[in-house]
Amino acid sequence: MKSFPSKSFSDNRKSKTCTEPRRSIQNRKWLGLAIIAFVLAVVGAVAEAQQPKKIPRIGYLSGGDAASDSARSEAIRLALRELGYIEGQNIAIEYRYTQGKVDRTAELAAELVRLKVDIIVPPTAGPIQAAKNATKIIPIIMMGLPADPVKVGFIESLARPGGNVTGITTISRELGGKRLELFKEAVPKVARVAVLYDPAIPNSVIEVKEVLPVAARALRLTIQPWEVRAADDFARVFAAMGKQRLNGLYMLGGGLMSVNQKRIVGFALKSRLASLYSIREFVDAGGLMSYGADQADIYRRVAYFVDRILKGAKPADLPVEQPTKFELVINLKTAKQIGVTIPQSVLFRADRVIK
Numbered sequence: 567m568k569s570f571p572s573k574s575f576s577d578n579r580k581s582k583t584c585t586e587p588r589r590s591i592q593n594r595k596w597l598g599l600a601i602i603a604f605v606l607a608v609v610g611a612v613a614e615a616q617q618p619k620k621i622p623r624i625g626y627l628s629g630g631d632a633a634s635d636s637a638r639s640e641a642i643r644l645a646l647r648e649l650g651y652i653e654g655q656n657i658a659i660e661y662r663y664t665q666g667k668v669d670r671t672a673e674l675a676a677e678l679v680r681l682k683v684d685i686i687v688p689p690t691a692g693p694i695q696a697a698k699n700a701t702k703i704i705p706i707i708m709m710g711l712p713a714d715p716v717k718v719g720f721i722e723s724l725a726r727p728g729g730n731v732t733g734i735t736t737i738s739r740e741l742g743g744k745r746l747e748l749f750k751e752a753v754p755k756v757a758r759v760a761v762l763y764d765p766a767i768p769n770s771v772i773e774v775k776e777v778l779p780v781a782a783r784a785l786r787l788t789i790q791p792w793e794v795r796a797a798d799d800f801a802r803v804f805a806a807m808g809k810q811r812l813n814g815l816y817m818l819g820g821g822l823m824s825v826n827q828k829r830i831v832g833f834a835l836k837s838r839l840a841s842l843y844s845i846r847e848f849v850d851a852g853g854l855m856s857y858g859a860d861q862a863d864i865y866r867r868v869a870y871f872v873d874r875i876l877k878g879a880k881p882a883d884l885p886v887e888q889p890t891k892f893e894l895v896i897n898l899k900t901a902k903q904i905g906v907t908i909p910q911s912v913l914f915r916a917d918r919v920i921k
Contacts, residue, residue: 622876623658625678625686625704627693629821631665637847638689641862645869666797666825668692668766675700685875687868690820691769694720698731705881707871708733710864712819712844713769715886724886732881734867736859736889742773743781745842745857748894749814750785752855752912753840759814760807760839761791762823762830770818778816789816800826804833816842827851838904846895849920854906855896859889860917893917 626642628635639661643653651657660683662674675696678686686701688694689709697706698720708715708731715735721727724735750756761778763770774791782789790810792803807815815834817823823830824847831852834841843849843856867887874884894912897920901908913919 621656621658622684623660623681624872625660625662625681625683625697627662627664627671627675627678627686627688627697629664629666629668629671629690629692630824631663632661634824634827634847635663637850638861638865641865642687642868645865646872648866649869649873651869651872664693664821666822668821671696672699679704685872687872691718691767692821694731702730704730705875706731706733707868707875707881708735708886709868710734710736710859710861710889712736713772718768721886724888726882727884727886728882730881732884732886733871734864734887734889736864740777741844741858741892742777743784745816745844746778746781746785746787748857748912749816749840749842749855750787752896752908753814753906754909756787756814756840758788758790758810758812759816759842760810760812761789761816761818762794762803763791763818764820764822765793765795766822767818767820770820773818787814794822797822797826800829800833807833808837812837812839814842815839817844817848819844835900835903840904840906841900846893846918849895849897849900852900853897854900854904855894857894858892860891860893863891864889896920 626639643659646653646657653659660678660681662678664670664674671692675686675693678697679700683704686697686704686706687709688697688706691711691713694706694708694711708720711720711733713735714737715721715731716723720731721729749759761774763774765771778789790812792807794800794803817830827848828851831841831848835852841853843853844858845861846856846858849856871884875881894916895918896908896913896916898908899920
């Protein structure tokens with residue numbers, strides 16, 4: 567009888583007995599690692615939840631002061647709120663005002679950089695230049711720059727700005743001739759116009775020397791430029807203007823002008839001068855008329871740029887925008903006060919009439 571090698575049941579049990587402990591040990595190890603990983607994840611989540619989230623900070627650098635700039639800054643806050651950014655909750659704004667003192671601009675720009683704000687928003691050329699000199703990293707959003715940002719060296723091109731500057735340009739200088747044209751239509755008797763400007767603002771100098779003389783000749787107007795370099799100059803300049811046979815006043819913008827808004831508007835009213843401005847805030851304060859880019863639309867676009875950059879967009883890739891909406895604002899209360907009758911043809915074209 568043929569015999570076969572027999573397999574011992576005890577050997578089989580022994581083999582299983584040797585394997586099962588090893589598997590059990592491995593399972594316990596994996597289970598332990600999983601528990602540790604879970605605990606670490608929970609601890610990490612709790613720690614993250616307990617840590618306050620970083621609130622982005624916007625540096626607002628203005629050439630004016632808080633009082634004269636209140637309408638603009640409030641409009642920007644409202645525009646940001648529409649996009650979900652509420653000051654004091656999920657966004658902070660650091661306000662810095664030069665109060666019309668040009669020599670303080672660089673100092674305040676450097677201060678915002680030291681605070682490590684996430685974005686700097688300067689309204690005009692001086693603050694923009696100061697911010698650009700202070701940082702090559704922090705994004706800068708131009709807010710209605712009246713000059714050509716390419717010519718003044720702020721950006722490489724409108725389509726692809728390059729660097730850390732983008733935003734909106736209002737091409738205000740090019741509108742100088744259009745403003746004088748509307749001024750002549752609204753006040754046909756105007757013939758001698760004083761042009762009040764700050765020579766520290768390059769764009770204003772170019773408008774006075776290159777743009778306005780051409781437009782004035784075509785309209786048969788005589789323009790007389792008057793420089794104001796500091797707040798103390800207004801009394802002297804106004805006294806000198808009072809000795810001239812003027813019947814119109816055209817004021818170019820800037821921080822110094824904004825800070826002295828009441829003085830300028832008050833002088834025009836007292837002297838019964840028809841007055842023309844580039845921004846409507848002066849008309850709200852009692853000036854006769856203004857023509858320029860729709861400021862409310864600009865503020866909304868500033869909020870748009872803030873939103874895009876906070877969500878990761880680079881200023882170099884955000885095209886600089888030009889205004890598409892312009893507004894003519896006329897103050898009929900002022901017209902009546904200075905004895906001017908605005909033609910109906912002009913009033914029909916006005917976007918806003920203050921009665």
